[in-house]
Amino acid sequence: MSSQALNIKNLSFSFGKNAVLKDINLEIKHGEIFALIGPNGAGKSTLFRLISGLLPIQKGSIEVNGHSLSDSLSEAKASQMLLTDDPNIYPYLTGKEFIHMHASLRGIKESKVSKELPKLKKIFPTLANLEEPIGEQSRGNKQKIQIICAMLTKPKLLLSDEPIVGLDPSSVVTFGETLEEFVKEKNSVLLALHTLDFAQKYAHKVGILINGELVIIKDIGKSDLYKLYQKYTS
Amino acid sequence: MTVLLKLFLTDFKQASxxxxKHTIAxxxxxxxxxxxxxxxxxILFWGSYSYFWSISPYQPYGKLTAIYALHSGLIITAWFVFLSSFIQIFRSIIKPSKELIYLMGQPVKPITISLWISFRAWIINTFLMLIFWLPVTFSYNLVFGEFSTTSLITNIVLITSVITAAIQVTSTFISLIVTPLLKGHESWLAAGGTISFLGISWGLIGLVFPQSLRELIRIDIDKFDQLFSNLPLNQNWVITRKIIQFLETTQISYLVLPIIFFLILIIVGIFINQFLLIKSWQRVLAKAYNRHPLSPPIYWWYQKPHIIKETLLMIRDHSERNSFFFFLxxxxFFFFFLQRSLNINQDLSQSLESLTAFSLGAVLFISTAFLxxxxxxxxxxxxxxxxxxxxxCHSGLEVHQTKATYAKLLIGLLFVLVNLGWLLMPLSKEIKLSLIVYSSFGVILLGWLNTVMGLMMTEWEKGDNPEQISTSGTGILTLIISLIIITGIVSSYLKVIPYDWNITLSVLSLGIILAIHRFSEAKSQKYQYPQNWD
Incomplete structure (x- = not known):
């Protein structure tokens, strides 16, 4: 196993002449929850798309669990999973069907899914019926289905873009606790957030991204995230 | 009225x-x-003109036949306009657009919303009907008629507008009644809808081309009039007959009754539909949870997840399902129509080659539309x-391959259905075999072309509207290439192209598509999500 779940070196990216990410360097260790915060349009979603292989690397390098996205894309993709801020996928599939499809695509056996799924469903007692089509479910339930998928397939690195938007308060707490359990198994999490309370409570490290630049990376410890955020954004 | 005008203005702004964006394209x-x-x-003009001209020397039977052909065409196109209109309204209610949802929540009169929804559908349907109706009546008028060009065009546009409006309100009424009942049973709807469509079409063809038509060809002249006037379409209660009589005689008095009838239908229809609209929509929303009865066993997900996903999309998505069953x-319908025509006109030795060539072209054209x-x-x-x-997916190539695999299944289905259709036609074995060979080659070539051209297009922002994907620049280019291929195949069937050229052209076209295939595979390595799309 590589010593780092994510290793980004000198990463830059631009849309045409518009530089969105500038010389990003970031390391996330195994068992770490890293919160990336920053104003709207700072480049968080672009960074997530680059890490998950949805955008091409223009300059710099990204390694996920020791696998370079440029050289071993398949292995790098298999080591991570993206929870997008737009959970509106395959509205015509039921939640259960999507979970089984996802597990199948990631090489998880049916027997394991059948065994694990009832336990995972208990994480979110408020989750609506999984037999209903995803398109008919609320945003929060769509998020929960994606989270269940992540917990089922246990990627080494979980990328989660605005994961708690749409979740009810008790589910937010459950999700945070689930992440804490998830990283105990040496898995890692990279969160993009606007909710500083959540980052303060569950993340180990924080990075502030402003205008495509990672201006600070810091252990959260007892530092006040609001003050830190205001210091760099005001 | 002001609100309605504002809504039309908004539509115009939206179109502008x-x-x-991408104006030149x-x-x-x-x-x-x-x-x-x-x-x-x-094609419609010259085809109908040649037909009318060929029967014009046999008077008065030539003109009567031409009139009957016009009437049949009107009935069949009206049926398609009805279907098109029904589907458009059905889709607006069952899967309302964001604009419609917004309007429903505003203090806007139901009649305004009803007219706004219907107006666009009416414009499209009138246009579609005119595409058929104008060239055919124009060619009729050149051979038999007495209208001036301006008078003919004005009359046809007015008549068509009124007829489509009447069809529009009728289909809207039926759609408003039926849609809430169908909500929740979508998975069965497509199969039921296709069976109903084929059943009604079969009945309609029976009405338009009854068995007694066959007798008209052999009957004594003195009995012709009696048998002809007894044909179902020639009955006085058939309201469209008056319109045809107007075209035949140019006497405006024939139009009075049908126009009054259609106008009453339109006014009553609009009045009723405005009351039904909100109620139907609410009833549809109240049944929002749509359980899917056709759910595959979980085991299958672990064997072929991509195939299962694509199949479920085809079954469960309204737009995909309706289009899938509509084109099939x-x-x-075409094979029914052809079988009926061949059964009625058994003495076709002279025109059989032209008829089968036309049919081959039509089948390949419908196949292209499906593909x-x-x-x-x-x-x-x-x-x-x-x-x-x-x-x-591990790579773009894997995405390419999974989509290509599913495309092969769809092309295979089309291949089987087309050849089954030819096998059921009352034709000689030699002709059937020839048609099967030509259409098999055509379906494979067209299917392959549509697959690889589609796999080069990654305009995800059009993904919510597959019709927009088909009518994109790449889609139109694919259609043009497909039409060239169809023309080549039909020309080859008619032996217009020398035998040696056939082989050269076949190898060349296969080679070109193989090259496009390789190119699309190479392009798949660069598949990516839009850089600036949320």
Missing amino acids: FWLK KILVSIASLLLLTGLVN GLLG LRIVFPLLTKEGHSAWYLLRE
Whole structure:
């Protein structure tokens, strides 16, 4: 196993002449929850798309669990999973069907899914019926289905873009606790957030991204995230 | 009225906004579409003109036959306009647009919303009907008629507008009643809808081409009048007959009754529909949870997840399912129609080659429409879900291969249905075999072309509207190449092309498509989510 779940070196990216990410360097260790915060349009979603292989690397390098996205894309993709801020996928599939499809695509056996799924469903007692089509479910339930998928397939690195938007308060707490359990198994999490309370409570490290630049990376410890955020954004 | 005008103005602004982005590409697509339409209108005009001219010496039977053909055409196109209108309204209610949802929540009168929904559908349907109706009546008038060109065009446009409006309100009424009942049973709807469509079409063909038509060819002249006037379409209660009589005699008095009838229908229809609209929509929303009875065993997900996903999309998505069954239904309708025509006109030795060539062209054209609508958008229609596919598949090539595999299944289905259709036709074994060989080659070639062209297109933002994918620049280009292929195949069937050329052209076309295939595979390595799309 590589010593780092994510290793980004000198990463830059631009849309045409518009530089969105500038010389990003970031390391996330195994068992770490890293919160990336920053104003709207700072480049968080672009960074997530680059890490998950949805955008091409223009300059710099990204390694996920020791696998370079440029050289071993398949292995790098298999080591991570993206929870997008737009959970509106395959509205015509039921939640259960999507979970089984996802597990199948990631090489998880049916027997394991059948065994694990009832336990995972208990994480979110408020989750609506999984037999209903995803398109008919609320945003929060769509998020929960994606989270269940992540917990089922246990990627080494979980990328989660605005994961708690749409979740009810008790589910937010459950999700945070689930992440804490998830990283105990040496898995890692990279969160993009606007909710500083959540980052303060569950993340180990924080990075502030402003205008495509990672201006600070810091252990959260007892530092006040609001003050830190205001210091760099005001 | 002011609100309605504002809504139309908003639609206009939306269209202008749409045109401002990639304007040149859109203008080119519009020109290509216009050229295709012009081609279609020309085919209809020259085809009908040749037919009317060929029967014109046999008077008065030639004119009577021409009138009957016009009436049949009117009935059949009206049926298709009804279907098109029904589907458009059905879709507006069962899957309302964001604009419609917004309007429903505003203090806007139901009649305004009803008229706003119907207006666009009415414009489209009138246009579609005129594409058929204008060239055919124009050619009739050149051979038999006495109208001036301006008078004919004015009359036809007015009559067509009124007829489509009447069809529009009727189909809207039926759709408003039926849609809430169908909600929740969508998975069975497509199969039921196709069976109903084929059943009604079969009945309609029986009405338009009854068995007694066959007797008219052999009957004594003195009995002709009696038998002809007894044909179902020639009965006085058939309201469209008056319109045809107007074209025959140019006497405006024939139009009074049908126009009054249709106007009453329109006014009553609009009045009733405004009351039904909100109630139907609310009833549909109240049944929002749609359980899918056709759910595959979980085991299958672990064998062929991509195939299962694509199949479920085809079964469960309204737009995909309706289009899938519509085009296959159209194919079935054409074969029904052809079988009936061949059964009635048994002495076709002179025109059999032309008829079978036309039929081969028509079958390949319907196949192209199916392929362009169903197979071509397979990749792009991933739309907002594209990120998931690109994320989970190991490479772009894997995405390419999974889509190509599913395309092969669809092409295989079309292949079987087309050949089954030919096998059921009352034709000699030699002709059937020849048609099967030519259409098999055509379906494979067209299917392959549509697959690889579609796999080069990654405009995910069009994914929510597969019709928009099919009518994109790449879609129109694919259609044009497909039409060239169809023309080549039909020319080869008619032996217009020398035998040696056939082999050369076949190898050449296969080679070109293979090259496009390789190119699309290479392009798949660069599949990516839009850089600036949320």
